[in-house]
Amino acid sequence: MRLKLKLPNPGLDDRIPSHEQLEVMEKEEAGDRPKWDNKAQYLLTCVGFCVGLGNVWRFPYLCQSHGGGAFMIPFLILLVLEGIPLLHLEFAIGQRLRKGSVGVWRSINPYLTGVGIASLLVSFLVGMYYNTIMAWIMWYLFNSFQNPLPWSQCPLNANNTGYVEECSRSSTVDYFWYRETLNTSTAIDESGGLQWWMVLSLVAAWGLLYVCCIRGIETSGKAVYITSTLPYLVLTIFLIRGLTLKGSVDGIKFLFTPDVNELMNPQTWLDAGAQVFYSFSLAFGGLISFSSYNSVHNNCEQDAVLISLINGCTSVYSATVIYSIIGFRATEKFDDCMSDNIMKLINAFNYAENSITESNYNDALNYLNQTNPDVIQGLDLQTCDMQTLLSQGVEGTGLAFIVFTEAIIKMPISPLWAVLFFIMLFCLGLSTMFGNIEGVVVPLQDLRLLPRSWPKEVFCGLTCLVSFAFGLIFAQRSGNYWLALFDNFAGSIPLLVIGFCEMFAVIYIYGVDRFNKDIEFMVGHKPNIFWQVTWRVVSPVIMIVILVFYFVTQVTKNLTYLVWDQEVSFPTLEPRAFPSWIYVIIFILAGIPSLSIPIFALFKFIQRKCCKKEKRADFTVETISAKIIMDDKIKF
Amino acid sequence: MLDKILFLLCLASALADERCMPDTPHGFQVRLSIKTALGDEAYVWNENEMFLFRASLAFAMRNHMNGQQFEVSNIIVCNETMRVSFWFIVTSPLDTSQLIDQENVEAAIRQSRNRINSAFLLTDKTLEFVDILPTLATLYTHPTPPWLIVFGVVMGAVSAGIIIMLVSSVVQKKRKTNRKPQDEDDDEETRVKTVENGDAHDGIHNMSFSEDERFTKM
Numbered sequence: 001m002r003l004k005l006k007l008p009n010p011g012l013d014d015r016i017p018s019h020e021q022l023e024v025m026e027k028e029e030a031g032d033r034p035k036w037d038n039k040a041q042y043l044l045t046c047v048g049f050c051v052g053l054g055n056v057w058r059f060p061y062l063c064q065s066h067g068g069g070a071f072m073i074p075f076l077i078l079l080v081l082e083g084i085p086l087l088h089l090e091f092a093i094g095q096r097l098r099k100g101s102v103g104v105w106r107s108i109n110p111y112l113t114g115v116g117i118a119s120l121l122v123s124f125l126v127g128m129y130y131n132t133i134m135a136w137i138m139w140y141l142f143n144s145f146q147n148p149l150p151w152s153q154c155p156l157n158a159n160n161t162g163y164v165e166e167c168s169r170s171s172t173v174d175y176f177w178y179r180e181t182l183n184t185s186t187a188i189d190e191s192g193g194l195q196w197w198m199v200l201s202l203v204a205a206w207g208l209l210y211v212c213c214i215r216g217i218e219t220s221g222k223a224v225y226i227t228s229t230l231p232y233l234v235l236t237i238f239l240i241r242g243l244t245l246k247g248s249v250d251g252i253k254f255l256f257t258p259d260v261n262e263l264m265n266p267q268t269w270l271d272a273g274a275q276v277f278y279s280f281s282l283a284f285g286g287l288i289s290f291s292s293y294n295s296v297h298n299n300c301e302q303d304a305v306l307i308s309l310i311n312g313c314t315s316v317y318s319a320t321v322i323y324s325i326i327g328f329r330a331t332e333k334f335d336d337c338m339s340d341n342i343m344k345l346i347n348a349f350n351y352a353e354n355s356i357t358e359s360n361y362n363d364a365l366n367y368l369n370q371t372n373p374d375v376i377q378g379l380d381l382q383t384c385d386m387q388t389l390l391s392q393g394v395e396g397t398g399l400a401f402i403v404f405t406e407a408i409i410k411m412p413i414s415p416l417w418a419v420l421f422f423i424m425l426f427c428l429g430l431s432t433m434f435g436n437i438e439g440v441v442v443p444l445q446d447l448r449l450l451p452r453s454w455p456k457e458v459f460c461g462l463t464c465l466v467s468f469a470f471g472l473i474f475a476q477r478s479g480n481y482w483l484a485l486f487d488n489f490a491g492s493i494p495l496l497v498i499g500f501c502e503m504f505a506v507i508y509i510y511g512v513d514r515f516n517k518d519i520e521f522m523v524g525h526k527p528n529i530f531w532q533v534t535w536r537v538v539s540p541v542i543m544i545v546i547l548v549f550y551f552v553t554q555v556t557k558n559l560t561y562l563v564w565d566q567e568v569s570f571p572t573l574e575p576r577a578f579p580s581w582i583y584v585i586i587f588i589l590a591g592i593p594s595l596s597i598p599i600f601a602l603f604k605f606i607q608r609k610c611c612k613k614e615k616r617a618d619f620t621v622e623t624i625s626a627k628i629i630m631d632d633k634i635k636f
Numbered sequence: 637m638l639d640k641i642l643f644l645l646c647l648a649s650a651l652a653d654e655r656c657m658p659d660t661p662h663g664f665q666v667r668l669s670i671k672t673a674l675g676d677e678a679y680v681w682n683e684n685e686m687f688l689f690r691a692s693l694a695f696a697m698r699n700h701m702n703g704q705q706f707e708v709s710n711i712i713v714c715n716e717t718m719r720v721s722f723w724f725i726v727t728s729p730l731d732t733s734q735l736i737d738q739e740n741v742e743a744a745i746r747q748s749r750n751r752i753n754s755a756f757l758l759t760d761k762t763l764e765f766v767d768i769l770p771t772l773a774t775l776y777t778h779p780t781p782p783w784l785i786v787f788g789v790v791m792g793a794v795s796a797g798i799i800i801m802l803v804s805s806v807v808q809k810k811r812k813t814n815r816k817p818q819d820e821d822d823d824e825e826t827r828v829k830t831v832e833n834g835d836a837h838d839g840i841h842n843m844s845f846s847e848d849e850r851f852t853k854m
Contacts, residue, residue: 139783142787145785146783156772163772204790204794208790208794211797215801350721353719457801
């Protein structure tokens with residue numbers, strides 16, 4: 001299968017450094033561009049960027065809800081066919097052209113600058129809401145330094161006769177999350193004002209991020225030694241702790257029990273593909289940036305395969321740990337439920353204690369139901385089912401802040417486990433934010449909107465400040481609903497569009513032959529048939545399929561969001577339709593980054609047409625001094 | 637065997653009072669969950685334990701209603717079950733035909749709940765007086781919320797870090813600009829040296845070109 005499609009791309013050689021120039025730059029070590037201290041720093045930064053909160057709270061849920069062990073099959077297949085080729089492509093193009101995302105696409109063709117700008121916008125929007133999740137994690141972390149933990153008890157009501165009604169109707173962890181943390185309102189249009197404790201947490205989150213990113217990879221490169229390695233340590237500690245708890249093995253068994261029928265369901269493959277794509281943090285521009293700081297002859301092929309494997313293994317490992325703890329929680333809840341029922345029975349019929357145990361509960365219940373059915377009815381016994389408890393389908397913030405915190409308060413020495421857990425989540429999120437900030441700051445510098453003389457600290461500070469200001473939306477009472485909105489629309493469709501455009505641009509506009517030669521120059525051998533096939537056909541097709549299906553499902557279904565309302569279907573969340581003005585916001589979030597690609601191409605086209613005469617004059621200057629100036633330009 | 641007979645006799649004598657019955661408006665039901673509370677160290681419930689219960693209840697009544705000398709005989713118990721649950725009523729020490737009303741009994745129990753509980757090594761949950769809700773312990777409120785303290789520590793470290801980084805950047809920049817005029821002097825010297833010590837084969841070093849470079853850099 002040899003597709004010789006290549007779109008015309010004049011002037012490419014003038015815009016990119018040639019192989020000889022790259023060798024010269026490599027030897028001279030132009031001090032202008034930052035460099036990695038060592039290979040480990042680069043790998044840890046990339047691993048940190050890829051491994052994020054999604055590995056901990058999205059993948060386990062997908063795995064369990066799509067047939068357990070059987071989900072590994074579509075996940076691994078799509079990892080190899082979609083994730084690794086795209087990753088290799090981003091690494092290689094960044095290392096070859098030695099620029100951030102805007103610089104790379106502008107070098108390939110000025111009409112493609114829109115792709116870089118789209119990456120910038122998406123990184124900015126995603127960074128905004130991702131750091132709010134970090135603020136929530138920090139809030140929980142700050143609150144973990146006390147015994148007993150604040151989410152283990154309900155507060156008393158006004159006259160000390162009982163617990164607050166909202167808390168007794170739901171649970172202590174629900175109450176702490178929805179009331180004391182978010183203070184959530186009942187609809188997205190009820191903003192409810194800023195919550196001061198959330199604002200403080202946001203300040204802490206952005207402040208800490210700024211300190212780590214203040215000088216780009218010079219500072220963040222040191223921070224990743226801790227933020228990328230600590231999660232693995234904590235996961236291992238939790239695994240050991242989890243395996244010693246009762247019921248953990250049930251959780252792991254539940255997670256991995258395969259249901260091969262799920263493989264027939266197309267939704268499984270779609271979810272697997274989407275998870276691989278988002279999990280690799282592709283199309284944010286951060287990976288291109290990080291790769292551009294490498295030396296020219298770094299083996300990017302090996303790096304891509306290595307990081308993909310680490311990412312996949314981390315997903316599986318963290319799913320095991322999470323489900324061991326979930327198994328423990330489900331067993332505890334089951335035991336509580338059973339002992340409750342048994343107590344009700346022996347109280348009603350005045351049997352001796354321990355006469356009814358878990359083993360003879362069913363027999364006793366049947367007997368009593370036949371002899372005294374009316375009494376049994378009046379008792380209001382709950383059905384205790386392990387399967388329901390295990391599949392209390394939780395992903396996202398619900399997993400971390402409700403289910404896991406509930407499991408933690410049942411463990412001995414709870415504050416220790418709480419601190420460890422939230423530090424792990426914090427590190428996972430922070431290392432991802434480094435990549436996000438890189439994907440915003442470097443294109444901003446490349447775009448030259450602000451004076452070049454301004455140091456990197458100012459760019460970084462400005463980004464953090466503006467993101468913080470916009471991020472105050474999420475500190476309102478309705479903040480959680482806004483965050484879900486952003487998560488669903490800003491971080492989904494635009495990324496798929498950008499990813500597809502990146503692939504198309506490199507293979508068909510930059511030219512796959514030239515790309516192959518570049519990789520041969522950098523790594524030493526031409527990429528083999530696997531890469532050729534996946535880059536040219538397989539990966540773009542997979543991405544188009546996922547994009548189309550995603551788009552269709554989002555557009556056809558009635559858009560709703562889940563609300564915490566005491567009046568309606570409490571304590572479960574109730575789906576409610578969006579108000580009509582939200583559709584404008586959705587369009588802004590999903591549409592503007594995606595549309596910036598064609599809009600910018602159009603803009604550049606118009607600019608070329610009307611300023612064509614001036615441009616012609618520029619190119620005819622052929623004197624020696626002009627050539628020297630042009631040489632200086634190419635260096636940067 | 638003898639214990640059991642004695643037990644039944646005492647029960648019979650206690651039962652002799654017809655005013656004590658289930659759902660009596662003057663008394664309360666009591667439920668003990670000894671095995672749940674104590675597990676292996678659970679004691680057996682027998683007439684001695686019942687005597688202790690009646691005595692502690694009499695103690696509670698004496699504490700609440702000052703002056704009245706309640707005796708063990710004033711506490712009448714009935715309807716004991718295997719669960720270890722029973723009903724009791726309280727008669728007035730002055731006139732055994734009069735029963736103490738529910739509010740007073742409840743108040744007395746509430747007042748001395750802790751003492752009654754500890755006599756039996758049980759808690760509010762395991763020694764249950766049905767329909768008397770235990771007063772909930774008020775949660776300890778810290779003078780300053782602990783999260784604010786941790787937040788202060790973290791923000792202090794972050795601010796210190798930012799200031800150190802910014803100051804060191806400024807200092808580094810100043811050092812660079814101070815060193816530059818020095819470096820340029822060194823450069824000029826070395827360049828002159830190469831011209832002087834250079835081989836004739838190297839060709840002519842175009843001085844005008846290098847000066848141009850320096851100017852365009854600025």
